[in-house]
Amino acid sequence: xxxxxxxxxxxxxxxxxxxxxxxxxxxxxxxxxxxxxxxxxxxxxxxxxxxxxxxxxxxxxxxxxxxxxxxxxxxxxxxxxxxxxxxxxxxxxxxxxxxxxxxxxxxxxxxxxxxxxxxxxxxxxxxxxxxxxxxxxxxxxxxxxxxxxxxxxxxxxxxxxxxxxxxxxxxxxxxxxxxxxxxxxxxxxxxx
Amino acid sequence: xxxxxxxxxxxxxxxxxxxxxxxxxxxxxxxxxxxxxxxxxxxxxxxxxxxxxxxxxxxxxxxxxxxxxxxxxxxxxxxxxxxxxxxxxxxxxxxxxxxxxxxxxxxxxxxxxxxxxxxxxxxxxxxxxxxxxxxxxxxxxxxxxxxxxxxxxxxxxxxxxxxxxxxxxxxxxxxxxxxxxxxxxxxxxxxxxxxxx
Numbered sequence: 001x002x003x004x005x006x007x008x009x010x011x012x013x014x015x016x017x018x019x020x021x022x023x024x025x026x027x028x029x030x031x032x033x034x035x036x037x038x039x040x041x042x043x044x045x046x047x048x049x050x051x052x053x054x055x056x057x058x059x060x061x062x063x064x065x066x067x068x069x070x071x072x073x074x075x076x077x078x079x080x081x082x083x084x085x086x087x088x089x090x091x092x093x094x095x096x097x098x099x100x101x102x103x104x105x106x107x108x109x110x111x112x113x114x115x116x117x118x119x120x121x122x123x124x125x126x127x128x129x130x131x132x133x134x135x136x137x138x139x140x141x142x143x144x145x146x147x148x149x150x151x152x153x154x155x156x157x158x159x160x161x162x163x164x165x166x167x168x169x170x171x172x173x174x175x176x177x178x179x180x181x182x183x184x185x186x187x188x189x190x191x192x
Numbered sequence: 193x194x195x196x197x198x199x200x201x202x203x204x205x206x207x208x209x210x211x212x213x214x215x216x217x218x219x220x221x222x223x224x225x226x227x228x229x230x231x232x233x234x235x236x237x238x239x240x241x242x243x244x245x246x247x248x249x250x251x252x253x254x255x256x257x258x259x260x261x262x263x264x265x266x267x268x269x270x271x272x273x274x275x276x277x278x279x280x281x282x283x284x285x286x287x288x289x290x291x292x293x294x295x296x297x298x299x300x301x302x303x304x305x306x307x308x309x310x311x312x313x314x315x316x317x318x319x320x321x322x323x324x325x326x327x328x329x330x331x332x333x334x335x336x337x338x339x340x341x342x343x344x345x346x347x348x349x350x351x352x353x354x355x356x357x358x359x360x361x362x363x364x365x366x367x368x369x370x371x372x373x374x375x376x377x378x379x380x381x382x383x384x385x386x387x388x389x
Contacts, residue, residue, distance in 0.1 A: 006196070006197075006200050009200055009204070010200045010201075010203045010204040010207065011204070011207070012204075013200075013201065013204030013205065013207075013208060014203075014204045014205075014206075014207030014208040014210075014211055015208070015211060016208065017204065017205060017208025017209070017211070017212070018207070018208040018209065018210070018211025018212040018214075018215060019211065019212075019215065021208070021209075021212040022211075022212050022215040022216055022219070025212075025216070026216075026219075046296075047296045047299070048296060048297075049291075049295055049296075049297045049340070051295055051296075053213075053216050053217050054216060056219075056220045056293065056294075056295060057216045057217075057219040057220055059220075059226070059227075059294050059295075060219055060220035060223035060226040060293065060294060061219060061223055061225075061226075062254055062255070063223075063225045063226050063227050063229075063230050063253055063254055064227060064253050064254050064255040064256075064294075065227045065253060065288070065290055065294060065296075065345065065347055066294070066296055067288075067296075068286075068288035068289070068290075068296035068297075068298070068299035069296065069299065070286075070288075070298065070299035070300060070301070070304070071286040071288050071296075071299040071301060071349075072286075102284060102303070103283070103284050103351055103353060105257055105259045105351075107257060107258060107259070109254075109255060112254060113251075113253075113254025113255040114246075114248060114251060114254060115246055115247060115248045115251065115258060116248060117248035117249070123248075123258045124257075124258060124259065126259045126351070126352075126353045126354070127353070128353035128354060129353065129354055163255065165257060167284055167286070167301070167351070168284065168301055168303060
């Protein structure tokens with residue numbers, strides 16, 4: 001009897017730990033092998049056959065097709081430069097420059113990867129649509145309220161993520177975070 | 193008594209680690225909602241199918257880039273190699289190749305292709321080995337891509353840098369073709385030149 005209870009306890013613990021770890025690692029984001037620059041994170045290897053099992057499992061579970069190396073690289077942003085989780089009810093300002101790429105797009109998704117509905121049908125910007133300052137830098141205001149300039153509406157959702165995709169770029173697996181890859185700054189300006 | 197429970201906990205943790213690794217490795221093979229499964233109902237095999245642009249209500253796959261017109265060719269090489277041709281759009285066009293398990297193994301863009309139409313042959317390693325060597329030499333400008341799996345997905349994407357250019361991007365992609373590579377037709381016998389009078 002004691003042996004049975006003990007065995008059941010061991011197996012239950014194993015299942016709990018094993019499945020719990022799998023669930024956590026796939027929902028909280030795959031933490032290793034990423035290229036983090038400021039608050040932006042990319043997994044350049046997810047677009048290659050060298051993708052590790054965690055990345056593969058996360059891709060299969062989400063149902064997306066990763067950006068292939070040779071096409072471009074995707075940087076995900078979930079929090080601002082101070083570590084505050086992006087909140088769709090706040091005004092978040094993205095400013096600065098992006099690494100060199102032929103084109104880039106910045107798109108706002110809810111955490112499931114769906115676009116966020118809004119009255120203007122604007123889901124993101126491309127490098128050609130953006131209005132820049134005379135020195136080449138830009139400023140995007142991500143906010144539920146209409147704003148002058150480059151306004152990216154959030155629809156007031158509590159959580160969202162931004163994906164900056166660089167197309168035809170040298171940024172990739174061998175890139176080290178540093179001066180050659182300047183990422184835009186992210187600041188939460190005001191929160192009601 | 194305590195030692196016995198400690199051993200049980202230790203065993204449970206070790207076994208848990210194995211369960212974790214096993215589930216992570218097996219998950220891609222059992223996922224029922226991965227990109228390939230999502231595309232299967234709408235994309236017949238070895239045909240280019242344009243995907244509807246993603247909207248907040250509906251998108252075939254999560255995290256699609258709304259600035260792109262996209263199409264897919266779900267391929268099956270079991271009957272032979274595949275020929276792909278994609279006319280490039282004015283802005284940026286890319287073709288990405290994914291295995292059955294959604295792993296990207298190759299991508300090429302319009303600039304790398306260097307011409308107005310991205311043209312290539314897709315085949316398995318075994319099929320590539322069967323290509324006669326002399327043919328490969330004469331077809332040096334032919335780009336051959338080897339697929340690690342007999343089935344997979346080709347994603348064809350054309351960028352619309354401004355919403356007004358979406359139509360042009362969609363039009364470029366609409367002319368993309370993927371299909372069985374037909375054996376080169378034997379050169380038609382030339383009619384004997386007519387004697388001139």
